[in-house]
Amino acid sequence: MGKKIAAPFPPGEILRVELEARNWTQNDLAEIMGRPLRMVNQIITGKSGISPETATQLEGALNISAETWLNLQSIYQLSKVAENKTEDVKRRAKLYSLFPIKEMIKRGWIKAAENVDELEDLLKNFCCVDDLSKAKDFSFSAKQNISSYNSPVSPTNLAWLYKVRNLAKTQITTGKFTIHAAQSAIDKLSALLLSPEEIRHVPKILSDSGIRFVIVETLPNSKLDAVCFWLDDKTPVIGITTRYDRIDNFWFTLRHELEHVLRGDGKITPIIDENVGIDSDDLPEAEKIANSVAADFCVPQDKLEKYLLRVGPYAFAERKITAFAGVLNIHAGLVVGQLQHRTQKFHLMRKYLVPVRNFILNGSTYDGWGFVNEEI
Template sequence: MAARIPAEVFPPGEFLKDELEARGWTQIEFAEIIGKDTRLVSEIIGGKRTITPETAIVFGEALGTGPELWMNLESQYQLSKVRPSGQISIAKKAELHSKFPVREMIKRGWIEATKSVDVLERQLLDFFGMESIDSTPTFMHAAKKKSYDETSLQQLAWLCRARSLAFAAPVDKFSESKLSHAIMELREKVEFVDTTRDVATVLSRAGIRFVVVEGLAGSKIDGACFWLDKTAPVIAMSLRFDRVDNFWHTLFHELDHVKHKEGMSQPIIEIDIQSNEQKPEHEIRANDAAADTLIPTKELEGFIARVNPFFSDEAVMGFANRLRVHPGVVVGQLHNRGVLPWSFHRKKLEKIREYVLESALVDGFGRMVNLTDIH
């Protein structure tokens, strides 16, 4: 509960003046009673000198009030002199910092550092597309309340940044036929890690905006699918797991959402994307579609039936080469199915981030994007 702030606080000398008048005492007479110089009494009444603990004690004894009254009056008066310019702005800034990831947003260059709480509030309102700090970000205007509750402000900030970046991504006109062709073309690039650098270009030709935004601390976000309008799909990825298997699975998962025109009314946020536990049907479908696009289900199940539990290096490499898929994708699916321990064949889960960042529109990973320069 917030402390009550008086509308106006008077200096303690005003109360002392009233007390002396009520008793019919002059300042000189009161000074003689407390054994102090008349100048001290005069300056306290005039608000030119503060009340010290020693002064409070003698005032309390002479006036029968106790020293606490005078110390409290002095404290309230001193606080009132800084409260209008300090306390209110500090409380407001604390509220903004507790609700929004302000420090991370400044660090990433999403908003500018400022000493003005009003400027900070305006930047946050503009960034999230909000009318007031207590309103719901417009990104989620079509989302059910349950969805909003399950989406953290870190995730919303990431989404808003991805959306801003997506407007600057150059793309051709989107069509379903281009999408189908892009999926086939991308599948042909799954065999090697360095071909991940071609993803942004392939998607751009299909009319799909592809952006990479490094996740904020604690956001735990893998990717998202949303639309700028009914003809402008966006795939955003965080690359928080720098692994070939996770990258391709996430990408084809999001492409399945685009194919089914999902993410229009509200963005689809992916967390722990490959798990099907407690996920809605459309997420399970997208997971299955991504896995089957990378490795046909019948092929993988046949391989498991033949080899399990002896997944030797030669067996994994031979299967991957036959299907023209990176061996890390095979290992990732075996891990996810639980037939191969997570510690096995980890070296095959090669890193892809450096290649993806070569051509994608990127925010983070050491890059700070000034949107005014690219819009």
């Protein structure tokens, strides 16, 4: 282990030693140099530095070259600057490791800071914490911790989660949450599956059921689709990204998150869904259940099975798809989405996967796509 280099000390320390060696007082040196006693005292106490003029006078008084005094002063000043700058750099690096600062500023979530102290304060305010080491808790109580299938949450997703939470806290729902209210909301939502335009009613239906619903555009390099968590035991929150602006993905994701709400998932640990709907044996049971329910909500799975048996290789025939969707009174895009998922033939019939974001943003609490929500 290498030796720790001693920190440089102010040249006033050496000056004090030299005076003691000569049995001189500070007043003696001041008289010798023809300078005020206050000037000598401030050098010795480190309150003032040594100028070229003073260095020249010290050379004459103490027979120590002016270059030596100036070098000592320069080394000390550089060490102080380096110490302060290094500390600021370390602090700033830590903050940048916690959050995507540049993107947050770009999105208007925080303003550009003039120094690291201001940046730290802005982030504390954004997270509503007094210590940023607590930021990853994303909590309203000490026992809560973030988890995405037991994986560490990324800085990008963490910032998104806080934005969703901040916006959700500003909402006032028109109804109180109960399981019955949530189930009633799902029944009402199922009547909207035929027309993309009907999606505009979603925010009100959820609000009437006491569920806070927020839409926040993802940050770059994120695969987030949605999150379910609770502000308290009676206040569920659903946040979505509409990362895939398609009718099938919207309804699947929303019903998936509603199932988490019905089950009480997310009360202890926020449920973070990336690539929602993906099939994997490693998925937690809650995710498998939510996926199954969401698929059945979009297209009743027993009827889809019968359709596949009946049409066989002609499953993607446009006439058959539209006829099947008509019988179910749902949009053909929901059928196409389920067929693509089952067959992995994602290039077929894409024209039916119509965009819906513009319909859902109308009347929603949202942030992104050029709009900055400044609720906090």
